[in-house]
Amino acid sequence: MTGVLDMMRADPVLAALTLGGAVLLLLFLMVWLVLRAQIRATSVLTPMQGEMQAQMQALGETVRSLSMGQQQLAGGLQQVAEAQTRAQSHLQQNIDRRLEEVQRGMAETLHGSSTRTARSLGELQQRLEVIDRAQSNIEKLSGDVLSLQDILSNKQTRGAFGEIQLNDIVSKALPADSYAFQAVLGNGKRADCLIHLPKPPGPIVIDSKFPLEAYEALRAAGSEAERQAAARALRTAVRTHIRAISERYIIEGETADGALMFLPSEAVYAELHANFGDVVREGFAARVWIVSPTTCMATLNTMRAVLKDARMKEQAGAIRRELGLLHKDVDRLEARVGNLDRHFAQAAKDVDEIKISAGKAGKRARALDRFEFEDLPGADEAVRPLRLTPQD
Secondary structure: OHHHHHHHHHOHHHHHHHHHHHHHHHHHHHHHHHHHHHHHHHHHOHHHHHHHHHHHHHHHHHHHHHHHHHHHHHHHHHHHHHHHHHHHHHHHHHHHHHHHHHHHHHHHHHHHHHHHHHHHHHHHHHHHHHHHHHHHHHHHHHHHHHHHHHHHHOHHHHHHHHHHHHHHHHHHHOOHHHEEEEEEOOOOOEEEEEEOOOOOOOOEEEEOOOOHHHHHHHHOOOOHHHHHHHHHHHHHHHHHHHHHHHHHHOOOOOOOOOEEEEOOOHHHHHHHHHHOHHHHHHHHHOOEEEEOHHHHHHHHHHHHHHHHHHHHHHOHHHHHHHHHHHHHHHHHHHHHHHHHHHHHHHHHHHHHHHHHHHHHHHHHHHHHHOOOHHHOOOOOHHHHHHOOOOOO
């Protein structure tokens, strides 16, 4: 029974057809049983044969009615099957359309995602290229730093590096004729740079050599004891260098009453002024001024102003002489302009007189051309009767 119900749920049309066949089979079985019973009854009950025939006819009518009902049921079941088929077809079409829309949406989504992914990968590639270039620059800079460290670790190359940096700063700040490199002083000492300042203060020396070993030891100190030892060594080295500059490059009557100690590193300059103020004050007392690239440029700009002022003072006499000559030239120019103005006035007067004379001459020429002698200016009264006309 459960199997029959499952089959009816699975396919209603087949279930209906099966049910109709069972009903017809049952009807035929009932008819057969009735006919058999009638046959038996006919042999026993002959008088009842007519009545039985009538019942058989009624039963036949009933069977025909049942057959017609079965046909109608089959037609209805066929219509139901066709409707179910159409519904299934419509449902399949809807499902196919929805699947197509879902596939199209998924394709568009996947295409957009792939496009965004490709764009993101391109941007990532560009960023990676930028990072690679930055890495290359960092490696190059690291190599330059190592090269600079190698330069500064050697005393001779460090001195050359300081001289080159000082040369670049001085050449940019001062005129070419106001300084000299590797100048020899009267005591035979060779100065890294000599600035030709006027007296006072006079030429001033700039020394570019500095004991950097003590500073490097201070920076590399790992313990407090090492740091204190390096600080003492740096203090001693700077004091020694200040004393050497004061003794070599400050010559009374030849140079200025002071000298400059050039430090090619702003870090060393800051370290001295931050933690070795006593050494800096000793430099002031010894008239040795410590300068870094920045402060050296400011000092040289001040020197340039001093040189400009001195040169202007040197040229003051020449300027006054030229001004006197210019004043005389202006006076002569004024006199000549006056003369020219008088000449122009006389020429204008002469031109006016010439115009008057030309007018009179033209009038006489026209009168003579018409033989009108009586109209001539200053004509004699006795001559007027002798007037000639074109008719005469």
